[in-house]
Amino acid sequence: MNIVLITPSGPTSRTGNRIAATRWARILRRLGHRVGLAADYDGRPADLMVAVHAWRSAGPIADFKARHPARPLILQLSGTDIYDYLTSDPRPTLRSMELADRLVGLNDLAWRVVPTRLRTRLSVIHQSATSLPHGNQPSRRAVVVSVIGHLRDVKDPLRAAKAARLLPADSRIRVEQVGRAYTATWAAEATAEMAANPRYLWCDDVPAAAVRRLLARSHAMVISSLSEGGANVVSEAIVAGVPVLASRVDGNVGLLGGDYRGYFPVGDTGKLARLMRRIECEPAFVATLRQALRQRAPLFRPAREIAAWRRLLAGLTD
Template sequence: MRIRMITPAARGSRSGNRATAERWARFLRAGGHRVDIAVEYGGEPADAMVALHAWRSADSVARFRADHPDHPVVVALTGTDLYRFQHTDPEVTQHTMALADRLVAIHEAAGADLPERFRARLTVILQGATPPPQGHRPVQREFRALVVGHLRDVKDPFRPALAARDLPADSRLRIHHYGLAPDEDWAAAARREAAANPRYQWHGEVAHWRVRRALSRAHLLVHPSRMEGGANAVGEAVVTGVPVLASDVPGNTGLLGVRYPGSFPVADTAGLADLLLRAEREPDFYEALATHCRMRAPLFSPEREAAAWRALMDELAAR
């Protein structure tokens, strides 16, 4: 099939949406499909559409459905679709869902937040990740926790730094944060925190290979988001063998499991500080986190993700 893939992120963007679209396009091309990626649909010939983001891609989905009422449409739901826009702008977001033949989510808890009438259309496809070639070799000079995510309110980016401030003086824990500051105010806030907090270091935005290398040298990944659609960094940590401490929002529990022992309530500084100290000082607790992640690791196989996408599109093509 000729597939038109729509993503809000333009060519050259380093956003997660663009990286996701390009990865899915590679899977589908390997399955024999022709895939073109665009920011919007302009009436180009296509046999099917895959659109990332129900709200942001609403116009493209509506136009494609009007032009090709019998051609399959797949809409991939983001965290903002599920946890923001379907509540703040339900008319647009849920109309796009209604136009789709299939909805795709990238974490297992997404169905609970969909209107019941759409749940039968939902396919969950977790994002695949590969371990770094150097394996997992944590540094020895400190107990290192990584934060991977841009500096935005929804990511609650300084929660780990605040939690680290509350640790005992003899704790060896250090927070290393990798992520873009979208403006100078955020950058200044990160620099102020680093200056005031010797346990926190902000590295800014770096190439993905450098993040993967840093992950291989860390003891923990901390993912404190207030709202999350299913972060690729969590899957990368799991397959690398790095235990995760994560806020208990659906986008995290849908990747790690609802009974994951490393979950903490959103914005709970004291709760996160307790988990950080336990991970550092209680080998049995750290091993429980690591064991749980090892059990989840096969779910993040890139081959599994690719096969799921090809099976979905082949099913729709056969219809």
């Protein structure tokens, strides 16, 4: 098939949506299809549209279906789609979902916010990850807690840095954060936090190889988001065996599992600080988290993601 893959443009090529779209393009090409990536639909001939983000891609989705009403459209539901725009600006989001022949969620709990009438269209495809070249080898100089993700409101990006301020004086924890600040305000806040907090370092936007090196030497990774669709960085940490300390939101629970013991309530700085201290001081707790990650890791194998896309495409002809 000739496939057009629509992904919204962002301030960096390393946004979660763009990374996912690029990986899916590789998968679809591997399955024998021709794929063109674009931020908008220009009317080019296509047998199928795959669109990322119901709200941001509402225009291209509507245009494609107006031109080709009988041709299939697959829509990936991003976190802001189902945990923000579905309530704050529902009309374009719902319209995109209704026009789509298939919906793709990225976590096992995505179905809970999809309207009942549309749930039969929903498939969950876990974003895959590959092993780190040399595995997880935590730093010996400090207890490194990484935060990997762009600085924007929905990520609650400085929560780990604030938690580090609550640690006792003898703690060896160091919070290292990578990711571009989406606004000048966030850049200023991160810079000010570094000046005031000796346990915190922000490295701004860095190449993918540097992200993987940080993950490899991390004792734990924090994802403190207010909402998530199913962050690929969680998949990467799970496959790497890096304990994840995660805000208890559906997008994280839908990847890590309901009985995972590394959750903290959204915005709860004190609980996060206590979890970070347990990472530092309780080897048994770390072992428990690692065992839970090993049990989840098979969900994120690349072969499984490829097979899921093969089944999804085959189902369009059923």
